[in-house]
Amino acid sequence: MSLFSDNLKGKVCVVTGAAKSIGFAIAEKYAEQGAKTVLIDIDPLVVKSAEELCQKGYFAKGIVLNITDRDAVLKCFAEIVSEIGDIYALVNNAGVVDQRPFEQNDEAVFDRMFKVNVYGTAYCIQGAIESMKKNRDGRIINFASKSGKTGSALMAPYSAAKGAVIVLTQALAYEYAPYNIKINAVCPGITDATGVWSNVSAGYIDNLKLSKEEVVKKFTAKVPLGRLTDKQDVVDFVFFLTASGDYCTGQAFNITGGREMH
Numbered sequence: 001m002s003l004f005s006d007n008l009k010g011k012v013c014v015v016t017g018a019a020k021s022i023g024f025a026i027a028e029k030y031a032e033q034g035a036k037t038v039l040i041d042i043d044p045l046v047v048k049s050a051e052e053l054c055q056k057g058y059f060a061k062g063i064v065l066n067i068t069d070r071d072a073v074l075k076c077f078a079e080i081v082s083e084i085g086d087i088y089a090l091v092n093n094a095g096v097v098d099q100r101p102f103e104q105n106d107e108a109v110f111d112r113m114f115k116v117n118v119y120g121t122a123y124c125i126q127g128a129i130e131s132m133k134k135n136r137d138g139r140i141i142n143f144a145s146k147s148g149k150t151g152s153a154l155m156a157p158y159s160a161a162k163g164a165v166i167v168l169t170q171a172l173a174y175e176y177a178p179y180n181i182k183i184n185a186v187c188p189g190i191t192d193a194t195g196v197w198s199n200v201s202a203g204y205i206d207n208l209k210l211s212k213e214e215v216v217k218k219f220t221a222k223v224p225l226g227r228l229t230d231k232q233d234v235v236d237f238v239f240f241l242t243a244s245g246d247y248c249t250g251q252a253f254n255i256t257g258g259r260e261m262h
Ligand SMILES: NC(=O)c1ccc[n+]([C@@H]2O[C@H](COP(=O)([O-])OP(=O)(O)OC[C@H]3O[C@@H](n4cnc5c(N)ncnc54)[C@H](O)[C@@H]3O)[C@@H](O)[C@H]2O)c1
Pocket: 016, 017, 018, 019, 020, 021, 022, 023, 040, 041, 042, 043, 065, 066, 067, 068, 092, 093, 094, 095, 096, 097, 116, 120, 143, 144, 145, 146, 187, 188, 189, 190, 191, 192, 194, 195, 196, 197
């Protein structure tokens, strides 16, 4: 599916975790549509990723930022607004996963899962919200997961953090609806050729003592539409929520081929 809209031309759209994978694919889509696209990541690769988009003639800026550092996040968003313009869209895609038997999760694991997936998402929203309130317009798309709807075995801290992202989304959708800011979450299923799936499949290989092929077969078999999620499935849905989707807020949309149905 290829969607097009003029709605994003010249608008500032910020994507976190955009050095690679799903985040980069979303940033590329925004840039192609004429948005002033800001790519944020803790990985310095993000600067090169943004340059790649600039070389195609698009407007893109790469910023190295750890989204768990609240002061740095607020400073960074203030600079984006003063140097590039008011923020129209924020995609909180940056996230980390971890997989191990529950009893082996120590404080450091819980901290990491919640600091990046939940606190980082919250801080970036705090950074972007003022310009959206001022303009009485804006879109925020938070990355939850299928595991945030129905928790995944061996991934309890991740599941709990992604569940928190869904409820954060609902609370903020209520809070900012009077400003016409639409805030939704997406809940992808296992998305092929990404960092999270590479980590998770490595975890299953280790914890379930299966080969990679067996892991892929086992999890594909659970998907009614018979395949894993593709990055493009996620990009198209996020783009819809950014450029259209005018009557949607507070939702947590499954992009799972029917694997998750509530
Ligand atoms: N891939 C999947 O199967 C899948 C399924 C469901 C949900 N998700 C969610 O989708 C999002 C993207 O997943 P992905 O597989 O593309 O991930 P990925 O690991 O490929 O990329 C995530 C990016 O986030 C960045 N990041 C991590 N910590 C950061 C921090 N503190 N500050 C700034 N950037 C940071 C990483 O450097 C990386 O570039 C995540 O939120 C993930 O939980 C992924």
